[in-house]
Amino acid sequence: MEKEAAIIGYAQTPYEADSNCSRELLVLQATRAALEAAGLKREDLDTIVTANNDYLDGRTISNMRLVEPAGSWRKNESKVEMDGAFALLYALTRILSGDHDIALVVAESQASVYGGILPGIMMLDPTFDRQRWLLNEVSGAALQASAYMDASGVSEEQIAGVAAKNLDNAAGNPLALRSLPGADAAKVMASRPLYSPIRDLMMAPLCDGACALVLASGKAAAKAEKPVWIKGVGFAHDSYLTERPLESMNSLKLAAGSCYAQAGIEDAASQIDLAEVHERFAHEELMSYEALGFCGPLQGGAFFDSGATRMDGKLPVNASGGAMGANVDCGAGLARVIEAAMQVRGDAGKHQAKGVKTALAHGQTGICAQENIVYVLGGE
Amino acid sequence: MGAKAAKDPVPRVSIPLNPVFGWTVGNWMENFFDGMKEGKILGSRCPDCGRVFLPPRMICERCFAKADEWVELPATGTVQACTEAAVKVAENGDMVDLENPEIIAMVKHDGADTCITARLEGADASIGMRVEAVLNPGAENVLDLLAAYRPMG
Numbered sequence: 001m002e003k004e005a006a007i008i009g010y011a012q013t014p015y016e017a018d019s020n021c022s023r024e025l026l027v028l029q030a031t032r033a034a035l036e037a038a039g040l041k042r043e044d045l046d047t048i049v050t051a052n053n054d055y056l057d058g059r060t061i062s063n064m065r066l067v068e069p070a071g072s073w074r075k076n077e078s079k080v081e082m083d084g085a086f087a088l089l090y091a092l093t094r095i096l097s098g099d100h101d102i103a104l105v106v107a108e109s110q111a112s113v114y115g116g117i118l119p120g121i122m123m124l125d126p127t128f129d130r131q132r133w134l135l136n137e138v139s140g141a142a143l144q145a146s147a148y149m150d151a152s153g154v155s156e157e158q159i160a161g162v163a164a165k166n167l168d169n170a171a172g173n174p175l176a177l178r179s180l181p182g183a184d185a186a187k188v189m190a191s192r193p194l195y196s197p198i199r200d201l202m203m204a205p206l207c208d209g210a211c212a213l214v215l216a217s218g219k220a221a222a223k224a225e226k227p228v229w230i231k232g233v234g235f236a237h238d239s240y241l242t243e244r245p246l247e248s249m250n251s252l253k254l255a256a257g258s259c260y261a262q263a264g265i266e267d268a269a270s271q272i273d274l275a276e277v278h279e280r281f282a283h284e285e286l287m288s289y290e291a292l293g294f295c296g297p298l299q300g301g302a303f304f305d306s307g308a309t310r311m312d313g314k315l316p317v318n319a320s321g322g323a324m325g326a327n328v329d330c331g332a333g334l335a336r337v338i339e340a341a342m343q344v345r346g347d348a349g350k351h352q353a354k355g356v357k358t359a360l361a362h363g364q365t366g367i368c369a370q371e372n373i374v375y376v377l378g379g380e
Numbered sequence: 381m382g383a384k385a386a387k388d389p390v391p392r393v394s395i396p397l398n399p400v401f402g403w404t405v406g407n408w409m410e411n412f413f414d415g416m417k418e419g420k421i422l423g424s425r426c427p428d429c430g431r432v433f434l435p436p437r438m439i440c441e442r443c444f445a446k447a448d449e450w451v452e453l454p455a456t457g458t459v460q461a462c463t464e465a466a467v468k469v470a471e472n473g474d475m476v477d478l479e480n481p482e483i484i485a486m487v488k489h490d491g492a493d494t495c496i497t498a499r500l501e502g503a504d505a506s507i508g509m510r511v512e513a514v515l516n517p518g519a520e521n522v523l524d525l526l527a528a529y530r531p532m533g
Contacts, residue, residue: 058395058397114473115472115473115474116469116472116473116474116475117469117473117475118469118472118473121469125435126403127403127405127406127409128405128409128435128523129497131523132497132498132523133468133469134465134484134497134498134499135484135497136469138475139463139465139484142463142484143461143462143463143484143486143497144461145463146461146462146463146507147460147461147486147507150461150507150508192466193466193467194465194466194467194475195463195464195465195466195467195484196463196464196465196466197463198463239441242486242494242495242496242497243433243437243441243493243494243495246460246461246486
C-alpha cells in the first residue's frame with residue numbers, strides 16, 4: 001500500500017475516570033480539534049465512521065446522537081461496534097474505493113457510566129459461562145497469563161516490569177489517566193491482587209474519553225502537512241477463549257503477517273522503529289512482542305529484559321504509556337494509531353522517541369484479545 | 381462553561397432499563413445438561429475433522445460444518461489454565477475482595493479439544509494437574525450439575 005491513504009489530523013481528549021461531561025461534548029471536542037489539525041472544516045468531510053457501543057452507551061443505535069458532534073449531519077456515516085482501530089479500517093476501505101477523499105473516524109465511551117467490567121461479562125457465552133459468573137475480562141486474562149507463563153517461563157515480576165515501564169512512560173503523556181513516574185516491578189507487585197497473576201496495576205484502567213482521526217486519499221493528502229501514510233493493515237479473528245490455545249496470540253500473528261506483506265516488512269525488529277500496542281493487561285504486551293515478530297516464540301520475557309522496548313531502546317513499545325495509562329473502551333486501539341502517527345511526525349512532545357520513521361499500531365477487541373488489527377505507518 | 385459548572389459533578393439519576401431477553405440454551409446445551417442429569421458428560425464432534433467440543437458447540441469453525449455427532453466423555457481431564465481469584469465481580473461491576481480466595485480453572489476433559497471453565501476445589505492448582513468433575517445429577521439448577529472439579533488422588 002504505497003501513498004494511497006494518509007492520516008492528516010488527529011486529536012484526543014484527556015482520559016479521565018469521570019469526565020463530568022456528556023459523551024456528545026467529548027466527541028465534539030475531539031472531532032473539532034482533529035479537523036482543525038488537518039486544516040479542514042466539517043464541509044470537507046466525505047464520510048464518517050464512529051466507534052461506540054450500544055451496551056456501553058445504554059441505548060441502541062448509540063451513534064444516533066453523534067450526528068451533531070461527529071459532523072455527520074446529512075452525510076455518509078456509519079458505526080463500528082468495536083474498537084476505533086477497526087473503524088479506521090472501514091474508513092480506509094472507503095478511501096481506497098476511490099469514492100471519498102476525506103474520512104473522519106471518531107471513537108468514544110464513558111466507563112463512569114457503565115458498571116466497570118460488566119460489559120465484558122456480556123461478551124461471554126450466555127448459556128454457560130455468563131451464568132456461572134466466574135469468567136470476565138480480568139479472570140479470562142488471568143487464565144491466559146497462566147497459560148503463557150507456563151509455556152514461556154515468564155515470571156510475575158517480568159509482567160509487573162512491563163506495567164511499570166508503561167506507567168513510567170505515561171508520566172510523559174499529558175492526556176493519560178494514570179501514570180507512575182519511576183515505577184518499578186516491586187511497586188506493581190505491591191498493588192491489589194485481583195486474579196493471579198493479575199494485580200490492579202497490571203490491568204489497563206477503564207475511563208472516559210474520545211479520540212478522532214482524519215484520513216485522506218493520496219491525492220488529498222499530498223496537499224496536507226506531514227501526512228502519515230498507512231503502509232499496511234492486517235486483521236484476524238480467533239475462536240472463543242475456551243476453544244483456542246491461550247499461550248500465544250495467533251490472530252495477532254496472522255494480522256501482523258498480512259500487514260507486513262503489504263508494508264514490505266521482512267524483519268519487524270529491525271524495520272519497525274516504535275510500536276504502540278493495545279495491552280489491556282501487561283502480559284499481553286509480552287505476548288504481542290512474539291506475535292508481532294519482534295522476537296521468537298516464547299521469547300517475550302527475554303526481549304523485554306534486553307531493554308529493547310524501553311523508551312531509549314531500539315524498539316520502544318508504548319512510549320505513550322499504552323493502555324496502562326488510559327484504556328477507553330472503543331477508543332484505546334484508535335489512540336494507539338494516533339500515538340504512533342504522532343511519533344512518526346515527531347509531534348509526541350515529552351514522550352517522543354528518537355528517530356521514528358516507521359511505526360506499528362495495534363488494536364484489539366474481545367476477551368483474551370480474540371480479534372486483532374495491526375497497522376504500519378510511515379512518513380514521507 | 382462557568383467555574384462552578386466545571387467543578388460540580390454532573391447530577392446522576394438511575395434510569396431503569398430492563399430489557400427482557402428470551403434466550404434458550406439451544407438444543408446442543410440442552411443435550412449437555414440432560415446428559416449430566418444422568419451422570420453422563422456429552423460433547424459434540426465435528427464429522428469432518430473429529431474435533432470434540434465440550435461444552436458442546438453447534439459449529440466447527442475450522443471445517444465450517446455442523447458439529448452434530450455426540451460422544452460421551454470421561455469425567456477426568458487436565459488443567460490447561462488456572463487463576464487464584466482474590467476477588468469476585470459484584471452486580472454493579474465492582475471487583476470485591478473474597479473472604480477466601482478460590483481457584484478458577486480451565487479444564488480439558490480427556491478426549492475433548494476445548495475447555496470448561498469452573499471452580500477447582502482445594503487451595504493449590506497448577507497447569508497439567510489431573511482433575512475430575514464433581515457431578516451432581518440431582519441438582520435443581522442445571523448450572524450445579526457440574527459444580528466444580530477436584531484434584532485426582
